[in-house]
Amino acid sequence: MARTQGSHSDITGPRIREAALALFARHGYAAVSMRQIAAEVGVQAGALYNYTPDKQSLLFRLMYEHMQDLIAAYADQDQTEDAAEALRQFVGFHIRFHLQRPDEVFIAYMELRNLSSDNFAQIEALRRTYENALEAILRKGQAAGAFDIADTKIATLAVIAMLNGVMTWYRAGGRLSLDEVEQAYWDMVHRSVTA
Amino acid sequence: MARTQGSHSDITGPRIREAALALFARHGYAAVSMRQIAAEVGVQAGALYNYTPDKQSLLFRLMYEHMQDLIAAYADQDQTEDAAEALRQFVGFHIRFHLQRPDEVFIAYMELRNLSSDNFAQIEALRRTYENALEAILRKGQAAGAFDIADTKIATLAVIAMLNGVMTWYRAGGRLSLDEVEQAYWDMVHRSVTA
DNA sequence: GTCTATAGGTTGATAGAC
DNA sequence: GTCTATCAACCTATAGAC
Numbered sequence: 328m329a330r331t332q333g334s335h336s337d338i339t340g341p342r343i344r345e346a347a348l349a350l351f352a353r354h355g356y357a358a359v360s361m362r363q364i365a366a367e368v369g370v371q372a373g374a375l376y377n378y379t380p381d382k383q384s385l386l387f388r389l390m391y392e393h394m395q396d397l398i399a400a401y402a403d404q405d406q407t408e409d410a411a412e413a414l415r416q417f418v419g420f421h422i423r424f425h426l427q428r429p430d431e432v433f434i435a436y437m438e439l440r441n442l443s444s445d446n447f448a449q450i451e452a453l454r455r456t457y458e459n460a461l462e463a464i465l466r467k468g469q470a471a472g473a474f475d476i477a478d479t480k481i482a483t484l485a486v487i488a489m490l491n492g493v494m495t496w497y498r499a500g501g502r503l504s505l506d507e508v509e510q511a512y513w514d515m516v517h518r519s520v521t522a
Numbered sequence: 523m524a525r526t527q528g529s530h531s532d533i534t535g536p537r538i539r540e541a542a543l544a545l546f547a548r549h550g551y552a553a554v555s556m557r558q559i560a561a562e563v564g565v566q567a568g569a570l571y572n573y574t575p576d577k578q579s580l581l582f583r584l585m586y587e588h589m590q591d592l593i594a595a596y597a598d599q600d601q602t603e604d605a606a607e608a609l610r611q612f613v614g615f616h617i618r619f620h621l622q623r624p625d626e627v628f629i630a631y632m633e634l635r636n637l638s639s640d641n642f643a644q645i646e647a648l649r650r651t652y653e654n655a656l657e658a659i660l661r662k663g664q665a666a667g668a669f670d671i672a673d674t675k676i677a678t679l680a681v682i683a684m685l686n687g688v689m690t691w692y693r694a695g696g697r698l699s700l701d702e703v704e705q706a707y708w709d710m711v712h713r714s715v716t717a
Numbered sequence: 718g719t720c721t722a723t724a725g726g727t728t729g730a731t732a733g734a735c
Numbered sequence: 736g737t738c739t740a741t742c743a744a745c746c747t748a749t750a751g752a753c
Contacts, residue, residue: 339736350631355635359727373731374737382729437632440550478698481706488687490679496679503673511676519714532719553745569719571748720753727746735738 340378342368347385351452352430353372356386386438387446393431394453400424401460410468411517417461418513423505424471432494451496453499486516535573537563542580547625551581551636581633582641588626589648595619596655605663612656613708616685618700627689653678660715665684670717681711 346367350359361382365372379385399418407413425432435454439447462483468474476482490512497508541562545554560567574580596615602608620627628629630649634642657678663669671677685707692703 353635355550355552358636362727370736371738372729373739376730376738377730416710420709440548441553477706477709481698481703482710484691485684485707485710488690489684491687492679492683495683503676508676511672513678514672515677515680515714518716519710522714556748557746565718565719567747568721568749572718577747718753720751722750722752724749725747728744729742731742732740733738734740735736 337416339368339370339374343375343378344389345451346522348389348430348434351386351389351438354432356382356434356438368452383441383443383446386434387450388452389431389444390435390438390446391453393435394426394457396474397424398453398457401457410464410471410473413464414468414520415513416519417464418486418490421487422493422509422512425494426497426505429494432491436491439473459488461486468520474520476520482520488518489516489519532568534563534565538573539580539584543584543625543629546581546584546633546682550575550646551629551633578638578641581629582637582645584626585630585633585637585641585645586648588623588630589645589652592619593648593652596652602657605659605666605668608659609663609712609715610705612659613681613685613711616665616682617688617704617707618690620686621692621700622710624689627686631686633709656681663715669715671715677715684711685715 343364346364347359350363350367361375362372364385365375368375375385379388392461401417401424404416404420407416435450442450462479464484465474465476465479465486469476469479493508493512497505503511507512523658538559541559542554545558545562555688556570557567560570564569570580574583596612596619599611599615602611632646634645637645657674659675660669660671660677660681664674688703688707692700694700698706
Protein backbone atom coordinates (compact mmCIF):
# COMPACT_ATOMS: atom_id res chain seq x y z
CA MET A 328 0.00 0.00 0.00
CA ALA A 329 3.00 2.34 -0.02
CA ARG A 330 2.46 5.56 -1.90
CA THR A 331 4.89 7.96 -3.51
CA GLN A 332 4.42 11.54 -2.49
CA GLY A 333 2.18 13.66 -4.67
CA SER A 334 -1.34 14.70 -5.54
CA HIS A 335 -4.15 12.16 -5.84
CA SER A 336 -7.19 14.11 -4.82
CA ASP A 337 -9.57 12.40 -7.19
CA ILE A 338 -8.95 8.87 -6.00
CA THR A 339 -7.85 9.26 -2.40
CA GLY A 340 -11.25 10.43 -1.18
CA PRO A 341 -13.14 7.35 -2.38
CA ARG A 342 -10.38 5.05 -1.19
CA ILE A 343 -10.57 6.55 2.29
CA ARG A 344 -14.30 5.90 2.42
CA GLU A 345 -13.86 2.34 1.16
CA ALA A 346 -11.24 1.64 3.79
CA ALA A 347 -13.26 3.24 6.55
CA LEU A 348 -16.34 1.27 5.50
CA ALA A 349 -14.56 -2.07 5.64
CA LEU A 350 -12.79 -1.32 8.92
CA PHE A 351 -15.84 0.12 10.67
CA ALA A 352 -17.89 -2.91 9.61
CA ARG A 353 -15.30 -5.38 10.85
CA HIS A 354 -14.13 -3.77 14.09
CA GLY A 355 -16.65 -1.05 14.88
CA TYR A 356 -16.34 2.72 14.58
CA ALA A 357 -15.00 3.30 18.08
CA ALA A 358 -12.37 0.57 17.75
CA VAL A 359 -10.91 1.88 14.48
CA SER A 360 -8.33 4.67 14.52
CA MET A 361 -7.68 7.27 11.86
CA ARG A 362 -4.16 5.83 11.60
CA GLN A 363 -5.55 2.40 10.72
CA ILE A 364 -7.69 3.88 7.96
CA ALA A 365 -4.74 5.87 6.63
CA ALA A 366 -2.50 2.79 6.65
CA GLU A 367 -5.10 0.84 4.66
CA VAL A 368 -5.20 3.60 2.04
CA GLY A 369 -1.44 4.05 2.06
CA VAL A 370 -1.22 7.63 3.31
CA GLN A 371 -0.32 9.24 6.61
CA ALA A 372 -3.04 10.02 9.14
CA GLY A 373 -2.79 13.77 8.63
CA ALA A 374 -3.71 13.44 4.96
CA LEU A 375 -7.17 12.12 5.83
CA TYR A 376 -8.13 15.57 7.05
CA ASN A 377 -7.96 16.90 3.50
CA TYR A 378 -11.06 14.79 2.85
CA THR A 379 -13.03 14.81 6.04
CA PRO A 380 -13.22 17.43 8.78
CA ASP A 381 -13.21 14.68 11.42
CA LYS A 382 -13.87 11.02 12.10
CA GLN A 383 -17.53 11.57 12.91
CA SER A 384 -18.21 13.12 9.50
CA LEU A 385 -16.59 10.15 7.83
CA LEU A 386 -19.01 7.78 9.56
CA PHE A 387 -21.99 10.01 8.87
CA ARG A 388 -21.23 10.30 5.18
CA LEU A 389 -21.03 6.53 4.78
CA MET A 390 -24.39 6.05 6.47
CA TYR A 391 -26.06 8.99 4.76
CA GLU A 392 -25.04 7.94 1.26
CA HIS A 393 -26.13 4.39 1.95
CA MET A 394 -29.59 5.46 3.03
CA GLN A 395 -29.93 7.82 0.09
CA ASP A 396 -28.90 5.03 -2.30
CA LEU A 397 -31.43 2.70 -0.72
CA ILE A 398 -34.31 5.12 -1.07
CA ALA A 399 -33.33 6.15 -4.59
CA ALA A 400 -32.97 2.53 -5.75
CA TYR A 401 -36.38 1.62 -4.38
CA ALA A 402 -37.98 4.67 -5.99
CA ASP A 403 -36.42 3.65 -9.32
CA GLN A 404 -38.30 0.37 -9.35
CA ASP A 405 -41.45 -0.07 -11.38
CA GLN A 406 -44.34 0.44 -8.99
CA THR A 407 -47.41 -1.71 -9.33
CA GLU A 408 -50.94 -0.99 -8.22
CA ASP A 409 -51.53 -4.49 -6.87
CA ALA A 410 -50.67 -4.58 -3.18
CA ALA A 411 -49.65 -8.24 -3.03
CA GLU A 412 -47.43 -7.79 -6.05
CA ALA A 413 -45.97 -4.62 -4.57
CA LEU A 414 -45.17 -6.47 -1.36
CA ARG A 415 -43.50 -9.23 -3.33
CA GLN A 416 -41.40 -6.62 -5.11
CA PHE A 417 -40.47 -5.02 -1.83
CA VAL A 418 -39.32 -8.30 -0.33
CA GLY A 419 -37.19 -9.12 -3.35
CA PHE A 420 -35.76 -5.63 -3.56
CA HIS A 421 -34.95 -5.45 0.12
CA ILE A 422 -33.18 -8.80 0.24
CA ARG A 423 -31.16 -8.25 -2.91
CA PHE A 424 -30.20 -4.64 -2.25
CA HIS A 425 -29.04 -5.37 1.27
CA LEU A 426 -27.17 -8.55 0.44
CA GLN A 427 -25.17 -6.59 -2.12
CA ARG A 428 -23.98 -4.12 0.52
CA PRO A 429 -23.31 -6.07 3.71
CA ASP A 430 -20.81 -3.59 5.14
CA GLU A 431 -23.03 -0.55 4.61
CA VAL A 432 -26.02 -2.36 6.08
CA PHE A 433 -24.06 -3.50 9.10
CA ILE A 434 -22.80 -0.01 9.82
CA ALA A 435 -26.20 1.58 9.29
CA TYR A 436 -27.64 -0.63 12.05
CA MET A 437 -24.72 -0.97 14.43
CA GLU A 438 -23.21 2.48 14.51
CA LEU A 439 -26.30 4.59 15.07
CA ARG A 440 -25.28 5.23 18.65
CA ASN A 441 -21.96 6.65 17.54
CA LEU A 442 -23.61 9.43 15.56
CA SER A 443 -23.92 12.90 17.00
CA SER A 444 -27.53 13.71 17.80
CA ASP A 445 -27.93 15.92 14.71
CA ASN A 446 -26.50 13.26 12.44
CA PHE A 447 -28.60 10.58 14.13
CA ALA A 448 -31.76 12.53 13.48
CA GLN A 449 -30.97 12.76 9.77
CA ILE A 450 -30.29 9.04 9.40
CA GLU A 451 -33.40 8.18 11.37
CA ALA A 452 -35.50 10.36 9.08
CA LEU A 453 -34.22 8.47 6.05
CA ARG A 454 -34.83 5.11 7.67
CA ARG A 455 -38.40 6.14 8.43
CA THR A 456 -38.90 7.24 4.85
CA TYR A 457 -37.98 3.76 3.69
CA GLU A 458 -40.21 2.08 6.28
CA ASN A 459 -43.08 4.30 5.19
CA ALA A 460 -42.85 2.86 1.69
CA LEU A 461 -43.54 -0.59 3.11
CA GLU A 462 -46.25 0.64 5.42
CA ALA A 463 -48.00 2.32 2.49
CA ILE A 464 -48.11 -1.03 0.71
CA LEU A 465 -49.54 -2.77 3.75
CA ARG A 466 -52.17 -0.09 4.33
CA LYS A 467 -53.24 -0.18 0.72
CA GLY A 468 -53.52 -3.96 0.71
CA GLN A 469 -55.43 -3.85 3.96
CA ALA A 470 -57.87 -1.26 2.55
CA ALA A 471 -58.34 -3.32 -0.61
CA GLY A 472 -58.99 -6.50 1.35
CA ALA A 473 -55.86 -8.24 0.03
CA PHE A 474 -54.26 -8.35 3.48
CA ASP A 475 -55.54 -9.01 6.96
CA ILE A 476 -53.34 -7.05 9.35
CA ALA A 477 -54.15 -6.19 12.95
CA ASP A 478 -51.70 -3.28 13.16
CA THR A 479 -49.89 -2.03 10.07
CA LYS A 480 -47.22 -0.23 12.08
CA ILE A 481 -46.20 -3.39 13.91
CA ALA A 482 -46.47 -5.42 10.73
CA THR A 483 -44.14 -3.00 8.94
CA LEU A 484 -41.48 -3.32 11.61
CA ALA A 485 -41.95 -7.06 11.91
CA VAL A 486 -41.55 -7.63 8.17
CA ILE A 487 -38.42 -5.49 7.96
CA ALA A 488 -36.94 -7.19 11.02
CA MET A 489 -37.61 -10.60 9.52
CA LEU A 490 -36.02 -9.64 6.22
CA ASN A 491 -33.00 -8.08 7.88
CA GLY A 492 -32.37 -11.43 9.51
CA VAL A 493 -31.21 -12.73 6.13
CA MET A 494 -28.09 -10.60 6.39
CA THR A 495 -26.90 -12.42 9.48
CA TRP A 496 -26.66 -15.84 7.90
CA TYR A 497 -26.89 -15.78 4.08
CA ARG A 498 -23.64 -16.46 2.24
CA ALA A 499 -23.36 -16.78 -1.53
CA GLY A 500 -22.67 -20.37 -2.54
CA GLY A 501 -24.40 -21.81 0.51
CA ARG A 502 -27.11 -24.46 0.73
CA LEU A 503 -29.78 -22.28 -0.85
CA SER A 504 -29.69 -20.06 -3.91
CA LEU A 505 -30.67 -16.42 -3.67
CA ASP A 506 -33.89 -17.21 -5.54
CA GLU A 507 -34.77 -19.93 -3.08
CA VAL A 508 -34.09 -17.66 -0.13
CA GLU A 509 -36.18 -14.91 -1.65
CA GLN A 510 -39.01 -17.35 -2.29
CA ALA A 511 -38.90 -18.72 1.27
CA TYR A 512 -39.06 -15.24 2.78
CA TRP A 513 -41.76 -14.12 0.42
CA ASP A 514 -43.90 -17.10 1.44
CA MET A 515 -43.49 -16.31 5.12
CA VAL A 516 -44.03 -12.58 4.73
CA HIS A 517 -47.07 -13.07 2.54
CA ARG A 518 -48.66 -15.55 4.91
CA SER A 519 -47.97 -13.36 7.92
CA VAL A 520 -50.14 -10.56 6.49
CA THR A 521 -52.85 -12.77 4.97
CA ALA A 522 -55.76 -14.48 6.73
CA MET B 523 -20.89 8.33 43.99
CA ALA B 524 -17.93 9.14 46.29
CA ARG B 525 -16.82 6.28 48.46
CA THR B 526 -14.86 6.17 51.66
CA GLN B 527 -11.88 3.92 51.61
CA GLY B 528 -12.40 0.38 52.81
CA SER B 529 -13.56 -3.12 51.96
CA HIS B 530 -16.75 -3.76 50.02
CA SER B 531 -16.01 -6.94 48.14
CA ASP B 532 -19.48 -8.36 48.32
CA ILE B 533 -21.22 -5.44 46.67
CA THR B 534 -18.57 -3.87 44.46
CA GLY B 535 -18.41 -6.79 42.04
CA PRO B 536 -22.11 -6.70 41.12
CA ARG B 537 -22.06 -2.92 40.96
CA ILE B 538 -19.18 -3.01 38.51
CA ARG B 539 -21.10 -5.38 36.26
CA GLU B 540 -24.23 -3.25 36.49
CA ALA B 541 -22.29 -0.13 35.57
CA ALA B 542 -20.45 -1.86 32.74
CA LEU B 543 -23.72 -3.27 31.40
CA ALA B 544 -25.40 0.12 31.28
CA LEU B 545 -22.39 1.90 29.80
CA PHE B 546 -21.62 -0.77 27.21
CA ALA B 547 -25.26 -0.79 26.12
CA ARG B 548 -25.38 2.98 25.77
CA HIS B 549 -22.00 3.79 24.25
CA GLY B 550 -20.57 0.50 23.08
CA TYR B 551 -17.78 -1.61 24.55
CA ALA B 552 -14.97 0.02 22.63
CA ALA B 553 -16.13 3.52 23.48
CA VAL B 554 -16.31 2.94 27.25
CA SER B 555 -13.17 3.19 29.38
CA MET B 556 -12.41 1.39 32.60
CA ARG B 557 -12.19 4.82 34.22
CA GLN B 558 -15.78 5.59 33.23
CA ILE B 559 -16.99 2.33 34.73
CA ALA B 560 -15.02 2.98 37.92
CA ALA B 561 -16.39 6.51 38.18
CA GLU B 562 -19.95 5.19 37.87
CA VAL B 563 -19.33 2.74 40.70
CA GLY B 564 -17.47 5.28 42.80
CA VAL B 565 -14.04 3.65 42.93
CA GLN B 566 -10.73 4.25 41.21
CA ALA B 567 -9.92 2.43 37.99
CA GLY B 568 -7.30 0.21 39.58
CA ALA B 569 -9.86 -1.27 41.96
CA LEU B 570 -11.79 -2.83 39.08
CA TYR B 571 -8.96 -5.30 38.59
CA ASN B 572 -9.79 -6.95 41.90
CA TYR B 573 -12.95 -8.18 40.20
CA THR B 574 -12.03 -8.81 36.60
CA PRO B 575 -8.69 -9.78 35.06
CA ASP B 576 -9.32 -7.38 32.18
CA LYS B 577 -11.94 -5.46 30.24
CA GLN B 578 -12.57 -8.31 27.80
CA SER B 579 -13.49 -10.71 30.63
CA LEU B 580 -15.95 -8.16 31.95
CA LEU B 581 -17.76 -8.07 28.62
CA PHE B 582 -17.67 -11.83 28.24
CA ARG B 583 -19.10 -12.47 31.68
CA LEU B 584 -22.04 -10.15 31.01
CA MET B 585 -22.85 -11.92 27.76
CA TYR B 586 -22.24 -15.41 29.09
CA GLU B 587 -24.48 -15.00 32.12
CA HIS B 588 -27.20 -13.47 29.99
CA MET B 589 -27.22 -16.42 27.61
CA GLN B 590 -27.15 -18.91 30.47
CA ASP B 591 -30.08 -17.13 32.11
CA LEU B 592 -32.01 -17.18 28.86
CA ILE B 593 -31.55 -20.89 28.30
CA ALA B 594 -32.26 -21.77 31.93
CA ALA B 595 -35.41 -19.65 32.00
CA TYR B 596 -36.75 -21.27 28.86
CA ALA B 597 -35.97 -24.75 30.16
CA ASP B 598 -37.85 -23.91 33.37
CA GLN B 599 -41.08 -23.35 31.48
CA ASP B 600 -43.75 -26.00 31.30
CA GLN B 601 -43.27 -27.79 28.02
CA THR B 602 -46.28 -28.88 26.05
CA GLU B 603 -46.59 -31.66 23.50
CA ASP B 604 -48.72 -29.61 21.13
CA ALA B 605 -46.47 -27.88 18.59
CA ALA B 606 -48.71 -24.87 17.97
CA GLU B 607 -49.08 -24.32 21.69
CA ALA B 608 -45.34 -24.73 22.19
CA LEU B 609 -44.72 -22.12 19.51
CA ARG B 610 -47.13 -19.77 21.18
CA GLN B 611 -45.29 -20.27 24.46
CA PHE B 612 -41.98 -19.63 22.78
CA VAL B 613 -43.19 -16.36 21.25
CA GLY B 614 -44.54 -15.12 24.56
CA PHE B 615 -41.47 -16.22 26.48
CA HIS B 616 -39.04 -14.68 24.01
CA ILE B 617 -40.77 -11.30 23.89
CA ARG B 618 -41.21 -11.01 27.65
CA PHE B 619 -37.79 -12.29 28.63
CA HIS B 620 -36.00 -10.00 26.22
CA LEU B 621 -38.06 -6.90 26.97
CA GLN B 622 -37.15 -7.30 30.64
CA ARG B 623 -33.41 -7.14 29.86
CA PRO B 624 -32.93 -4.59 27.10
CA ASP B 625 -29.32 -3.81 27.96
CA GLU B 626 -28.21 -7.44 28.08
CA VAL B 627 -29.98 -8.19 24.81
CA PHE B 628 -28.44 -5.18 23.11
CA ILE B 629 -24.94 -6.14 24.19
CA ALA B 630 -25.41 -9.80 23.28
CA TYR B 631 -26.18 -8.78 19.69
CA MET B 632 -23.99 -5.73 19.21
CA GLU B 633 -20.76 -6.65 20.93
CA LEU B 634 -20.13 -10.08 19.45
CA ARG B 635 -17.33 -8.69 17.30
CA ASN B 636 -15.54 -7.36 20.36
CA LEU B 637 -15.19 -10.82 21.87
CA SER B 638 -11.95 -12.76 21.55
CA SER B 639 -12.38 -15.73 19.25
CA ASP B 640 -12.54 -18.21 22.13
CA ASN B 641 -15.16 -16.18 23.92
CA PHE B 642 -17.09 -15.66 20.71
CA ALA B 643 -17.27 -19.40 20.12
CA GLN B 644 -18.74 -19.97 23.57
CA ILE B 645 -21.44 -17.33 23.15
CA GLU B 646 -22.29 -18.59 19.69
CA ALA B 647 -22.74 -22.11 21.03
CA LEU B 648 -25.23 -20.86 23.61
CA ARG B 649 -27.11 -18.84 21.02
CA ARG B 650 -27.39 -21.90 18.82
CA THR B 651 -28.68 -23.95 21.75
CA TYR B 652 -31.51 -21.49 22.16
CA GLU B 653 -32.27 -21.42 18.44
CA ASN B 654 -32.36 -25.20 18.41
CA ALA B 655 -35.19 -25.15 20.93
CA LEU B 656 -37.31 -23.20 18.45
CA GLU B 657 -36.24 -25.31 15.51
CA ALA B 658 -37.26 -28.46 17.41
CA ILE B 659 -40.75 -27.02 17.84
CA LEU B 660 -41.01 -26.18 14.15
CA ARG B 661 -39.76 -29.60 13.07
CA LYS B 662 -42.17 -31.36 15.37
CA GLY B 663 -45.11 -29.30 14.16
CA GLN B 664 -44.08 -29.88 10.57
CA ALA B 665 -43.88 -33.65 11.13
CA ALA B 666 -47.26 -33.63 12.85
CA GLY B 667 -48.86 -31.66 10.05
CA ALA B 668 -49.61 -28.65 12.25
CA PHE B 669 -47.22 -26.41 10.30
CA ASP B 670 -46.38 -25.99 6.63
CA ILE B 671 -42.78 -24.86 6.44
CA ALA B 672 -40.56 -24.99 3.37
CA ASP B 673 -37.28 -24.84 5.32
CA THR B 674 -37.25 -25.11 9.10
CA LYS B 675 -33.75 -23.64 9.42
CA ILE B 676 -34.75 -20.46 7.59
CA ALA B 677 -38.05 -20.33 9.43
CA THR B 678 -36.24 -20.55 12.78
CA LEU B 679 -33.99 -17.63 11.96
CA ALA B 680 -36.83 -15.64 10.41
CA VAL B 681 -39.07 -16.03 13.45
CA ILE B 682 -36.32 -15.04 15.87
CA ALA B 683 -35.37 -12.06 13.73
CA MET B 684 -38.99 -10.92 13.62
CA LEU B 685 -39.38 -11.26 17.38
CA ASN B 686 -36.11 -9.47 18.08
CA GLY B 687 -37.48 -6.52 16.16
CA VAL B 688 -39.78 -5.82 19.11
CA MET B 689 -36.81 -4.69 21.17
CA THR B 690 -36.04 -1.84 18.78
CA TRP B 691 -39.34 -0.06 19.23
CA TYR B 692 -41.41 -1.33 22.18
CA ARG B 693 -41.57 0.98 25.19
CA ALA B 694 -43.68 0.32 28.25
CA GLY B 695 -46.62 2.72 28.43
CA GLY B 696 -46.80 3.14 24.66
CA ARG B 697 -49.75 2.79 22.33
CA LEU B 698 -50.03 -0.97 22.78
CA SER B 699 -49.97 -3.11 25.92
CA LEU B 700 -47.51 -5.96 26.21
CA ASP B 701 -50.39 -8.42 25.80
CA GLU B 702 -51.47 -6.74 22.58
CA VAL B 703 -47.93 -6.77 21.23
CA GLU B 704 -47.53 -10.42 22.11
CA GLN B 705 -50.84 -11.23 20.44
CA ALA B 706 -49.92 -9.33 17.27
CA TYR B 707 -46.58 -11.11 16.95
CA TRP B 708 -48.09 -14.48 17.74
CA ASP B 709 -50.63 -13.99 14.95
CA MET B 710 -47.95 -13.12 12.43
CA VAL B 711 -45.58 -15.88 13.50
CA HIS B 712 -48.34 -18.48 13.53
CA ARG B 713 -49.57 -17.50 10.08
CA SER B 714 -46.08 -17.45 8.65
CA VAL B 715 -45.60 -21.15 9.44
CA THR B 716 -49.15 -22.28 8.60
CA ALA B 717 -50.68 -22.96 5.19
C1' DG C 718 -9.95 -3.94 48.94
C1' DT C 719 -8.98 0.47 47.66
C1' DC C 720 -5.94 4.02 47.05
C1' DT C 721 -2.28 6.85 44.38
C1' DA C 722 1.00 6.89 40.95
C1' DT C 723 2.75 5.51 36.86
C1' DA C 724 4.46 2.79 32.88
C1' DG C 725 4.02 2.38 28.13
C1' DG C 726 1.10 3.26 24.30
C1' DT C 727 -2.52 5.04 21.55
C1' DT C 728 -5.78 8.57 20.19
C1' DG C 729 -7.87 12.70 17.21
C1' DA C 730 -6.45 16.52 15.31
C1' DT C 731 -3.19 20.43 13.91
C1' DA C 732 1.08 23.10 12.08
C1' DG C 733 4.27 23.91 8.86
C1' DA C 734 7.73 22.11 5.27
C1' DC C 735 7.70 20.67 0.60
C1' DG D 736 -2.09 17.06 -1.29
C1' DT D 737 0.97 14.71 1.39
C1' DC D 738 4.52 14.53 4.50
C1' DT D 739 6.77 14.74 9.29
C1' DA D 740 6.41 16.14 13.80
C1' DT D 741 3.90 17.16 17.54
C1' DC D 742 0.40 18.23 21.30
C1' DA D 743 -2.54 17.23 24.94
C1' DA D 744 -5.46 13.90 26.30
C1' DC D 745 -6.64 9.52 26.95
C1' DC D 746 -6.14 4.39 27.30
C1' DT D 747 -5.35 -0.50 29.85
C1' DA D 748 -3.08 -2.54 33.23
C1' DT D 749 0.22 -2.90 37.13
C1' DA D 750 2.96 -1.78 41.59
C1' DG D 751 3.18 -0.71 46.05
C1' DA D 752 1.35 2.04 50.18
C1' DC D 753 -2.21 1.72 53.54
